[in-house]
Structures are given as C-alpha cells and as structure tokens.
Amino acid sequence: MDDLLIQFSELQPDFDDDLPIAFGDDVGNIAPISPPKPPRRSPLVFDFRAHYSGSLKTDLCQSHQSVGANLAQNHDADVSGSLNVQNCLEISTLDMADVQICQTHQYDDSALLQNCHTAQISETQNLQHCQNNPFGDSVLHKNHGVANWVGAFRKSCQSSEFAGEFLANLISGQFVGADVSGCLKTQIGDSMQPPCHWYDIVLPNKNPEIKSPCGKNPPSDELPLTFEVYQTETDGTQIPLPFACRAVAQIPLLDTYMIVNDISASVNGEPLELFGASIKTDMDSYCWQGSVQMPPQDFEKFDFTRQTDLPITLKINGETFVFMGENISASREFGRKSFTVSGRSLTAKLGKDYAKNQTGTVNQDLMARQIVDAQLRYTDFKLQDWTAANWRIPAHLFVLTDKTPIAMMQELAQTAGAFIESHPNELILNVKPRWKRAAWLLDDGADVVCPPNVIVKIDEQKQVNTQYNSVLIAPTHTLSNMAHVYRDGTDKMPAAPSLSGSLYTADNVCRSLGIKVLSESGTHLQAQITLAPPSEKYAIERAKIGDIWRFDEADGAWFGVIQGVELEVGVDNDGAVAVWQKLTVDRYLGD
Template sequence: MPWNALLASDLQARAGWGQAIAQQIRSRAEWGAVPALDAACLHGWGAAAPATAAPWGMPWGWVPVCDMGLRGSWGNRLRPLDVRLRLIYNPKPAAKDAFVRGRARRSNEHGPRFDAAAAVEASLYVPGSSALSFSFSGQRYTPPSSPLVFFDFRYEPERPPIQPTDTGGQALRWESARRLNQRAWLPWGKARVLDGRLTELPYVDYPGPVKPLPEPPPDPTILDTYMIANTVNLVALPSRTPIEAKNIKIGLDADSFSWSFSADIFTRAALELVQPDAGGAGELELDINGWKWVVLVERYSRKLQFPTEAYTITGATRGQLLAAPYAPLRSALNSAPINAAQAAEGELQFTGFTLDWQATDWTFPAGSLSYQSQTAIQVIARLAETVGAVVLPSRDSDHIDIVPRYPAPPWEWGQVDAPIERIIPPAMMTDLGGEWTPQPAWNACYTSGTSVGCSMLVRRAGTAGDNPTPDVFDDWLTDQPANQARGTHELSKGGNIEIVSVTIPLFPFSDDHGVGLILPAHLYRVPEEAGPWVGLCLGVDISAEGTGAVRVRQQIKLERHH
C-alpha cells in the first residue's frame, strides 16, 4: 500500500500522551553469562580415525566417457572392483573324450623301404670273435636264479614309420571329365522293372532269368517256279462228312477275336448237314494245304438260278462262343487286388477256353475293376485294349492269345533283336499295292486313370516331347506299367505310314522252305532290292476259288513306317 496521510477515525477514543506508569519491574531480565548445559554430551574436535579405507577406498580419477558413438571396442577402461569376489574354478572341468583323439604323424615318403626280413635277421644274435661271445648251442638262454651277472638278449625292433605304397607311376591327375555320347544320357528317376535288351550272355551279378535273343527267321527258298498242289477239304462235324464247296474265304484282322468264314455249297443235303438245329450251330472243319480251321455256321442263304441252285454259308471260328448271343452278360467288381491276366483267366472259368497273356500285365486295386452287362470276350478285349494289345484266336482249338499290337515300337524294327516272325521275299509276291496314310509324328503321350490309378507322360527317348498325342483317359489305367504300355502304343501309331497290300501263295503246313500262314500282330521282313523293310501285319484273307484244282491265295496288309 502506498504511504499517505492516515485518516482520522474514532477521535473520541484517543488517549492523550503522558508519562507511563512503571509496572512489573520485577519481571525484567538482566543481561549476563549464559549457563552451560549438557556439558557431559560434549564432543571434542580431533583427528578422525580411518575406517574401512583399504577395502572400500575409491581413488579419485578421470572417468572415461563411454557409449559416445554406441561403438563397441575392446579396452581396459573399466577397472576391476571387488577383487575378493573373483571366481576360481577348482577343480578344472575334465576334458571329454580326450583319450580318443588321434595324433597326426607325417609318413616317411622319401626314406628307404622298410624290409621286415632284414629286420628279423638283424635281431638275431650272431657270436663274433671278440673276447666276450656266447654260444648257446641252439638252446634258449636262461639266466640262473641268483647270478652274479646275467645278460639280457631281448630285442625290441624300432617301430618303423608309415610309408606310402605304389607311389611311382600310379599318380592320377585331376582334370575335368570328357563328355562322351551326350545323346545317350539318361535322367535319373524312379527305377522300373524292365526286361531290357535281349541277350544270350548271362549277367554275372544278376541271378534272375535272362531272355535269349530270338532266333532269326529262316530264309525261304527262292525258286524260278513254285509248283503247289493245293488241297482243300471241307467236312461236317462230328460225322466228318465231306461237303463240296467253292469260293471259300476265311480271314482275320487285328481287331477281331475270331476268324470269319464264307463258302458256297451246291446241294440241299449239304446244307442240312451244317445248318443250325436244336443242338446249336453246325460245325465245319476246313483244311487248306494242311492248315486247319474249325468254324461255326451261323447264317446261310439260298440262290436259285435255273437249272441249278446254290447256297451260301457264313460263320466264324469257336472264339465266337465267348461273345453274344452265346456267352451270358455279367457284371463284376473286384473286392481284392487282382492283375489283368488273372482277371482275363477268371472270365474263361468253366468255359473250356484257355488263355495265354503275353502283353503287359498290371495290378487293379480293390474296387477298381468293375463292369456291367459284358460278355467274357468283351471284358478280355477291353483289358487288352487298355495296354494296346489285341486278341489273337486259335484256328482249331478253344484257346486265345493276348499279344501286343506292336511287338516292338516302329523305331526299333530295324534293330537286331526285333522279333521278326517270317521273311516274305518279293519273288513270291503275285500282287503288290500300297496306300499312303501319313499320321502326325507324335513324340509324347499323356495317359491317366480316372478315379483310381496314376498318370504318366510317356515321351519318346531322344525327342523334346513337343508334339503330343491327344490325352488318353481310361478307368482301367491303374498302374504304371499299363500307362507306359498304352503310351508306347499311341506313339507307335504316328509317323509316315504306308499300308502295303501283298498277295502270296499259301504254302503247305509241312513246307519248311515257304513263308507259311501270315498272322496279324506279327512283324515280317521284306528284302526288296531298294532295301529291306519291316512291316506289321494288320490282317490276312485266304481265298480258295473254284472246285477241283483250286487256286489258293492269301492277301495280307502290312503297316510300313518310313
């Protein structure tokens, strides 16, 4: 508050100035010395006694600056403190596996060779001519029990150092390997069980069976003129009554499971011997130059032409009994794993037929082999078709063979181990024709099962696999061998193909110098002057025209790959 004049207030309560009256004089205190108190608690000043100076004394010094740049470096900036808390390992921990370590020593590369025989001779004692020599007379030296002096003749040969062996002329220099046969390289993959190349040499380290090389087909005898006395006999079974016939034809192609037959007969009596009756279809036995067929007569027709009449009969071999309408329709589903050959043989149970499975075999898992309303031959034919095989029926017995349509891929037909069946010389050909039917040059094929099985890309070795065939999907491709066989079959159908038609005579069955009967799904070599080539038989048709001195011909179709 600022200084100014005080306002007059309560003037009436003011007291005038006057002399004060002295009161309470007795309570005044005089100035004097202060009395000393608590003299017993007096602490005197003096020199302080040193306490815990040795262990806890910390000298003043310059503290170094740390963590200036967050850099870590080794130094002796920090001084050891609390030396008494230092830990000393006692005893020292024992070394583990110290006794198993091996010491490395250098071998004696350049020293003289150690001779063990010379070392033994050096260890033998040989008495000399000196004053101190011993002669043991061929006996072992044995010192007395308490001699004054005895001798120790023990010899411990020095342990020779290790020396290298065969160091001279056996050195091998390291260098990059040479590349040979780069076209023949094989990629590593999962191994597959294969028959391999055919050979007559047994494998030393292979105890299994060895496939011998196929015997080369015999060379037919080449003559200027072939004189064949053809014999054609047709008899009714079981009476074996001869039947006069003409224009007899019988043939088979690779896609059929029975031989087809047709003939012309002349009389009604002959027709009654072969026409169907309550016992079933009539049976005939056909013999052409010793080659026999047993056929079933399924159809016949009559042709009237004054003054004669003629009857035509058609039929097939006994393989037709496995198809409709002779064989019943069946449905099945495998409850356990089974292979294809077993499944095919199971279809022929109680039928009297036998089967020889020569194609690729594979396994069906449980529940993967199923079909509905199929005859026995339909199931067998589908099994064969799955791996690119065909059904080859017998001519005169209840037997069928399952063989690959291509015994070998076309690119292997020119090799030594190609399974050639016969040689057809051009000198025996009466007719020759050809039809050019080229196909794409496929080099890869993708095969796969559907619900069960596996898939595989089959590629021709040595190619890029850049021209694949249409993909193949089949319910019964359930195993790796089946996929590989089917893919190889599809690749074999491609390339520059020519269908060659050849007509040759049918040589007698007992003639070893002729060609004989040509069968489908077999390879035949044709040694032409321009160069030999191999063809696959697709079908054969045999005709016996006329009566009496008939002319017998067989016309075959060969698939040739250029």
C-alpha cells in the same frame, strides 16, 4: 501234518514209567469252542438312485425303495422294523453355482456311447434322518462323461443347503476320447501319388549299336536255352548249353514254287464238295470268320432245324479251321445254283450273341491276366498266352456289370495296347501286343523274312497323320501315378491327346499304351499283299497277326506289322484248286 517233532527231556526229580507224551485229543476234558459271531450290521432302510436325462438335467433326484416296495412319490413311509425316524426335514436347495470352465469338445467318429450319463452309486451309510430333497435344474454339462459317484458326501442326512460347492469335483470321471486331437482309426494302404505329378517313361528313339552276331539280346525271361538230356556223363564244370541266335523264319528264294494244295471241308463228319472257301481274321476281330460255297446237294447235309450253329471244319494245306454255320445265302451264276454258309469261330460264344452279361466288381487286387482266368474258369475256353503288359489292378476298379466275357477281355487288352487272338480250331485265346516294338524300331529284327519271288501282288495306300512325340496317360483316381511317355531325343512336342481311365495303374501298362499311340501316329503305308499259300515244303508260314515281317524287294527291304490275314480258296480257269494268302500290313514311313 507233514512233520511231527517229538522232543524228549529228562525229568530230574522223579522217574516214572509214564512218559509225558499225549497222543490224540482228550475230547471229554476240552471245552467246546464257540463259533465266532458275525459282526452286526444295521439293516438298510432306504436306498438311493439318481436318474438323469440326456441333457444332464436332474429330473428326479431320488426314487425310494423300502423293503422291496417302490415309492413312486417323495413322501413319508412308515416301515416296520426300521430305525426310529427322528424327524422329516424338507431341504430347500439353492440354484447351482455357475460352472466357470465349461468347454465344448468336438469329436469325430468316437466310440459309440450307449449310456452317456450312467451314475453308479454304491451302498450308502446308515441313514439317521429321512429327507425329501427337491433339486432344481442343474447346469447343462457339455462334456459327456461317465461319472462314478460313491456317495461319500451322503454320510449323514442332515439339513443342508447346497450352493454348488462340490460341483467342481462332480465331473471327476471317465471321458471317452477327451482331449484327443484325432481318434480315427487309420488304415494304411498303398502309397498315394501327390496330385499334379507324373513320372517320365522314355522310349528309345533309335536302336543301340549291337556288336553281337545274333543282334539284340532277347528279354531275360525269354532266353532261348535248349536243354537236352545226354546219355553220357558230363563234367559238371562243362555243362553243354547250346546257345544259338534267335530263330527267324526264312522263306527260301527260289525261281519256282511247286505247291500242291490240299483242301477239304466237312459238317457233322460228312464231306462237302466246295466251289470256294475263305477264312480270315484281323486285330480288331477276336474270332475267325469263315465261309464255304457248295452245290445244293451238299447244302442238304446241313440240318438247321436242330442246330443253328453247326460247326464246319475246313482244312487248308494241313491247317484246320473250325467255324459255325450262322448265315446262309444262295446265288446263281451261268445257270448254276450254289449256297454259301458263313459264320464265326467258336470264340464267338463268348460274345453278346451267345454269352450272358456279367455283374459285379472285382473286389480284390489282381493282375490283369488273373481277372481273365477267373472269368474263363467256368467256361470251356482258356487263356494260353499273355505276352502283352500284365499289371496289377486294385480292388473295386474293374467293373464287370453289363459286360460279356469277351468284352471284359477286350477292355483289358485295349488298355494295354493289345489285341485278342483266337486259335483257329481250339477253344484257346491269346493276348498279344499290337506293336512288339515301337514303329520307329521295327528294323531291329523280323519274325519272318519274305523273298520277292513269293509275292504275287501288292496294293498300297498312304496315310498321313501328325507325328506325336509324347502322350500323357492319367488315372481317374489317386491310387496310382500319371505317366508321361515320350520319345527320347525329341522336345516332346507335339503331344498326343491325353488319355485317362481307371485301369492305368502301373508304369508297364502306360508304357505299352504309349508305344501304341505314338507308333500309330505319323505317316503309314497300308499294304495289301497277296503271296503264295502256306506250304510246309517251302517253309511258307501262314502269317500270324502281330508278327513283324521283312519284305525283300528289288528296291530294298522294308518292315511291317501283320494286322490281318486271309486264306482264299477258289478254282482257276483250268479247273485247278487255287489258294492265295492275303496279308494286311502296316508299314511305318516316319515323320
């Protein structure tokens, strides 16, 4: 008791020393309180259960249970302790009334129904009589619902004839997905491209007029901002950002170039005496191909019994090349015998001769470079530069089955109109576009300017092809749109043969591929140019595949794309070491 309230009142008639306050209970004088009696409930004599087949025909209407004893058949039961059974009636039931409204519902991918017709019956009221109710086949119910019957109509066990009066209310229940026009779960993904539609990708037909002293501005993500740390304090409003024009390698124009060649080769750390050597690569090769020619005594330094791919190191004017000794040949000339060992660079270990085929499919949305990085993760190689178009490839589109790592890279590179470049001496790969700019825009700028005095020899071959002005690139699925790439200012005709594939999933990759297709059409001049070897003294670079060179000749300058490079080492008539740089250049001549 939280609060005790005591009220004192004055008794007027008498005064007594005993206050009428009773603390505690006088148990002895209080009659005990009888506990409440629970309400009497009549025992249940029978319990009913209804079993229905899958077609909702009533096969058994009742199965009787009495004091835990199962009654297999409908018969009279003498049970002790039960209420008196007055009589046992046999009820004949007429045919059920026809269901007037019986609709057929078609459901697609509805929830799984374990028990379509489970009848849950509550406890019945006291049964006054025992009845044996044989029911005939009921009308087939088309709607599969769960009917909750509470047995309200079984309050009495009287003789009755059911003609289906209550059948109209028999199917008041729960219908899973009834009258639902669509019950499928909708998963929303990427937007779909309407069929037979495409987007135009316009390629400029000529270079815009630029008044900037540095020419065309570089891309925003390649701004040549050179940041340096200065020791002196600088006003924050005058930050020294040295802006400069794009660097262009300019080979100086001289009358004479005195180049001292430095050539060396070794295997397993042992030097080799060379009669000759060469190293080359091109856009269609993912690795370097080298060879060295030596006398018999140096050939004995190769122990092919232990290792068939011995690495050979070749140095030409300060640049190192490493390739494996895979092939052997021998020759005799004027009584002098020599051996030649040739092979490919270490990148060949990613090819079919060394690497195993992969299996599976890329099961998530990834960029093209991310797919390559993932495949090279557990190898000794790494992808350094990806300057080609990098685009998103949806899941389950790129298949890896029966492809080596280099085959996988080549497929992605070819889709973007690019090629694979291998580092000359390290386990590094680069992916570069075949055409940095469209063929008709090559004169916008060059990476290297070559004067005529460096050029030793030029061999040219003209190739005439149809000049295409447009190409339609279409995916083989509906996850992305088609692209119609065409040159601006043209009537888009003639059109190149349409291209289709599963990896054409973004506009930027379609644009890069369209530039390659249209640039390779038309009239081209394949030039084989021999020029001076690389020299740091005269700023003569070893040509890099994919770069744009400007060749200055007496009749004018022209631009071309480097498609192949070879360094050839030999001995001239005077016994001196001679090195030549041979380039394969693609020159676009137009329509």
